[in-house]
Amino acid sequence: MTTGKAKTISRRNVLKGAAAAGGLAVGSGAVTGFPTIWAQNIKDVTLRQFGTGVSNLNEVAQKVKQDLGFTLEMTALDSDSVTQRAATQPKSFDIADIEYWICKKVWPSGNLQAMDTSKIKNYDKIVGIFKSGKLTPESIIAQGTAPHSVGFVEGVDGTKFADHETGWMTLIPTIYNADTLGIRPDLIGRPIESWTELLNPEFKGKASILDISSIGIMDAAMVCEAMGEVKYGDKGNMTRDEIDKTMAIFTEAKKAGQFRAFWKSFDESVNLMASGEVVIQSMWSPAITAVRSKGIPCVYQPLKEGYRSWGGGIGLSKNLKGLELEAAYEYINWYLSGWVGGFLMRQGYYSAVPETSKNFMSADEWGFWFEGKPAEGDIKNPQGQVMEKAGAVRDGGSFYDRMGAVACWNAVMDENQYMVRKWNEFIAA
Amino acid sequence: MSFRKTIGAAERSAWLLVSPLAVILAGFLVLPILTIAAVSFWNYNEFTYYPDFVFDNYAYLLTSPVTLATYLKTLKFMVLTWGFCTVIGFTVAYFLAFHVRSLGGQVALFLLCTVPFWTSNIIRMISWIPFLGRNGIANSTLIELGVIDQPLEWLLFSDFAVVLAFVHLYVLFMVVPVFNTMMRIDKSLIEAARDAGASGLQILTNVIIPLSKPGIMIGSIFIVTLVMGDFITVRFMSGGQSASVGRVISNEIALLQYPAAAASAVVLLATVLLMIAVMLRFVDVRKEL
Numbered sequence: 252m253t254t255g256k257a258k259t260i261s262r263r264n265v266l267k268g269a270a271a272a273g274g275l276a277v278g279s280g281a282v283t284g285f286p287t288i289w290a291q292n293i294k295d296v297t298l299r300q301f302g303t304g305v306s307n308l309n310e311v312a313q314k315v316k317q318d319l320g321f322t323l324e325m326t327a328l329d330s331d332s333v334t335q336r337a338a339t340q341p342k343s344f345d346i347a348d349i350e351y352w353i354c355k356k357v358w359p360s361g362n363l364q365a366m367d368t369s370k371i372k373n374y375d376k377i378v379g380i381f382k383s384g385k386l387t388p389e390s391i392i393a394q395g396t397a398p399h400s401v402g403f404v405e406g407v408d409g410t411k412f413a414d415h416e417t418g419w420m421t422l423i424p425t426i427y428n429a430d431t432l433g434i435r436p437d438l439i440g441r442p443i444e445s446w447t448e449l450l451n452p453e454f455k456g457k458a459s460i461l462d463i464s465s466i467g468i469m470d471a472a473m474v475c476e477a478m479g480e481v482k483y484g485d486k487g488n489m490t491r492d493e494i495d496k497t498m499a500i501f502t503e504a505k506k507a508g509q510f511r512a513f514w515k516s517f518d519e520s521v522n523l524m525a526s527g528e529v530v531i532q533s534m535w536s537p538a539i540t541a542v543r544s545k546g547i548p549c550v551y552q553p554l555k556e557g558y559r560s561w562g563g564g565i566g567l568s569k570n571l572k573g574l575e576l577e578a579a580y581e582y583i584n585w586y587l588s589g590w591v592g593g594f595l596m597r598q599g600y601y602s603a604v605p606e607t608s609k610n611f612m613s614a615d616e617w618g619f620w621f622e623g624k625p626a627e628g629d630i631k632n633p634q635g636q637v638m639e640k641a642g643a644v645r646d647g648g649s650f651y652d653r654m655g656a657v658a659c660w661n662a663v664m665d666e667n668q669y670m671v672r673k674w675n676e677f678i679a680a
Numbered sequence: 681m682s683f684r685k686t687i688g689a690a691e692r693s694a695w696l697l698v699s700p701l702a703v704i705l706a707g708f709l710v711l712p713i714l715t716i717a718a719v720s721f722w723n724y725n726e727f728t729y730y731p732d733f734v735f736d737n738y739a740y741l742l743t744s745p746v747t748l749a750t751y752l753k754t755l756k757f758m759v760l761t762w763g764f765c766t767v768i769g770f771t772v773a774y775f776l777a778f779h780v781r782s783l784g785g786q787v788a789l790f791l792l793c794t795v796p797f798w799t800s801n802i803i804r805m806i807s808w809i810p811f812l813g814r815n816g817i818a819n820s821t822l823i824e825l826g827v828i829d830q831p832l833e834w835l836l837f838s839d840f841a842v843v844l845a846f847v848h849l850y851v852l853f854m855v856v857p858v859f860n861t862m863m864r865i866d867k868s869l870i871e872a873a874r875d876a877g878a879s880g881l882q883i884l885t886n887v888i889i890p891l892s893k894p895g896i897m898i899g900s901i902f903i904v905t906l907v908m909g910d911f912i913t914v915r916f917m918s919g920g921q922s923a924s925v926g927r928v929i930s931n932e933i934a935l936l937q938y939p940a941a942a943a944s945a946v947v948l949l950a951t952v953l954l955m956i957a958v959m960l961r962f963v964d965v966r967k968e969l
Contacts, residue, residue, distance in 0.1 A: 331934040512837045512919025679923030
């Protein structure tokens, strides 16, 4: 029998304590996994994400609601609009799903906050490309804005990029790929091996290139270098002279009628290829799969000079704090834990943490998409449409074949304004 | 002599009646234009633009060869569009005004002309793309009929496609004012001309066309302003290969170069106002208002 102040261990207290601890365990997900913070509050959180169309997928938002409880509002825009929004409208978003070259442009505006890598559970499993820049210890770092060079800052308020892993990341890498030219093998009828084929007069009036200056200039550089017309010191950081020469070659081709049209968003590229207006063009991986799923043959052609690569990641708005910031870290950890990685890899991209994505793909899919082995059964895209028949091999081969053959990364160069001006002159020519 | 005395009661109430419109126009038209003009003198860097007073934007704009080429291209589109719209618009309006006898019929047919406007402008423009494409309906039909062997490349992603889309979209803007003007032509003038011995063609050139000039002028003003400022139609129908002044501005905005875009906008505005002022010299539109 106790009175008042003295707290003794009674059966009642022990039972209460145990119930509370049990509730805590269940609520915190130590029992179920995700989410790992109070489920009660998190349901009211809404995070606004915007980015390019490649990863703003409704399926991801639905799964977030299912697994994590909070709402993810997504907006898809083209690359230039994404850059604009990230730099000028900091209050309009919570999560920026942007590419590394956009990060280079936008980080100095101070609208994003650095992320503490100690809070990222799967940090060690992120592929070396995004940390040290090397896929394997023998890899050469390609030209251009390599992701690791704009991936780290000194401290949480750092404004300058660091050249080593500092524990504070600008973007958490989520998705990347090696890009090349897409072709209609049925309308071309012969093997295509080099970037020079884009300006081959045989395809006059049937070629296209994308009208996004930062990416288009890299494709143009790959073509000009392959033609031997221009020698570049660093394709990712061209001098004015190199830019002039590249644009002169392309303007001449344009005036000669080489290009049928230019595209700015990837569905335009899908339409151009699917309708047969164009037989060779710069393309993005999902466009190839979209054309293929319409039943039209389309190949993402590996070329001997190498690939142009890009990487994208998730960045956090400076305005995030408190519960929303915790929710955002939740989201990042969930993103790297495999489901999204598997989803993206089945569309032809690569996940930054291949190990966890493997758990969400069938052995056959893993073999086809990552290891470059022939498909044992039909390969379906995440929407269930058959993309490849049994026996097909992924264009370009395995992950190491493709990402190991990267010639340059999408880049923001020092002479950016000059380059953009020249690009607009090319378009207007 | 106080100020109040010089404005009589009637005048004061006139000013009061005009003031709502004046306030709205001042706030929503004059103020934004002045802001744009002010921003056009600002300076900018990679992601932001800041107040300054530099002529750099105008200097670049007025000395770049791209500007002249772009304006000439846009003017070319404008002249071609205007030409076709005037011919087609005049013909349709003439038919509606003089050959359809009953007023009810005229109104009904006129409303029929406006039906396409119930759909979005952009959809009407984009639907030309599958129609004119290499494997599109137009080419397939012509090949099937045996008129041609290879698809006609110049149907799509060319200047032809741009002008076609423009005419398709804007011809109604010519039909309406001309129809309006023609309805006001006193029919007895035509009778008098016939009595004087004029042939059909002479009636057309000596009576109807001169009297329809205000309507044609109003329609032309619509078409000039719409085509000079357009960027979407040019972009889609030329496949991104042709430039227009509107595209230059939208590109600059997309790259956050607002002062440069503002300078381009001011130059465009000045050009269009100049053109309209010149056009209004030829015809006095006040009669129509």
